Amino acid sequence: MIPLSFFRNPDVLAVAKGLIGKALFTKIDGKLTGGVITETEAYAGIIDRASHAYNGRRTARTEVMYQAGGISYVYLCYGIHHLLNAVTGEEGTPHAVLIRAIHPTHGIETMLERRKKKTLDLTLTNGPGALAAALGIDLKHNGISLNSKELWIAESDIQLGQIVAGPRIGVDYAGPDALLPYRFLAK
DNA sequence: TTCCCGATTTACT
DNA sequence: GTAAATCGGGAAA
Numbered sequence: 001m002i003p004l005s006f007f008r009n010p011d012v013l014a015v016a017k018g019l020i021g022k023a024l025f026t027k028i029d030g031k032l033t034g035g036v037i038t039e040t041e042a043y044a045g046i047i048d049r050a051s052h053a054y055n056g057r058r059t060a061r062t063e064v065m066y067q068a069g070g071i072s073y074v075y076l077c078y079g080i081h082h083l084l085n086a087v088t089g090e091e092g093t094p095h096a097v098l099i100r101a102i103h104p105t106h107g108i109e110t111m112l113e114r115r116k117k118k119t120l121d122l123t124l125t126n127g128p129g130a131l132a133a134a135l136g137i138d139l140k141h142n143g144i145s146l147n148s149k150e151l152w153i154a155e156s157d158i159q160l161g162q163i164v165a166g167p168r169i170g171v172d173y174a175g176p177d178a179l180l181p182y183r184f185l186a187k
Numbered sequence: 188t189t190c191c192c193g194a195t196t197t198a199c200t
Numbered sequence: 201g202t203a204a205a206t207c208g209g210g211a212a213a
Contacts, residue, residue: 041194050194052209061209079206081195098194129195139208170194 007069033107050174053094065094081129161187
């Protein structure tokens with residue numbers, strides 16, 4: 001497993017970058033699925049207009065983000081897609097890292113079934129909504145540990161290319177904050 | 188309670 | 201390239 005101290009690093013950018021190349025697994029409905037994280041985005045709590053916790057907003061939904069790092073934050077977007085985040089930072093600091101894409105390594109058959117696809121292609125786990133769907137993640141997994149029996153993150157032996165940073169996707173509404181290089185992906 | 192909108196994906200024109 | 205799908209949460213009243 002990954003030590004809790006990794007997730008509780010106050011530098012959310014370092015955690016987002018560090019998660020690239022880690023392995024993400026779920027075991028939901030008795031089916032093991034997982035892959036290597038290839039793309040993430042950082043959401044810097046109260047100072048980041050793209051974050052749900054911007055300006056200290058604290059509600060029933062965002063409450064989980066204020067907890068200590070090392071747990072999940074799952075939420076429904078556009079009424080259709082579930083997005084998976086890793087909560088980071090110490091308790092009281094609502095930082096989170098959105099997992100945007102993985103490279104599938106385990107349970108590909110199950111993931112194809114969940115996505116209702118017949119052949120393996122790049123879209124299977126490429127994109128935050130698609131990834132959560134393939135892994136079987138939904139709101140039931142909000143706020144659970146990232147070292148639980150149903151959902152966990154581990155080290156990986158797989159070598160990825162150089163990590164590059166760039167602006168985030170789909171957050172144009174965040175004004176100047178949308179331009180911040182908070183997105184990390186393996187080349 | 189009511190109204191409005193979104194950290195996206197997919198299917199069309 | 202553009203639009204529709206679809207529902208929980210946040211803000212207003």
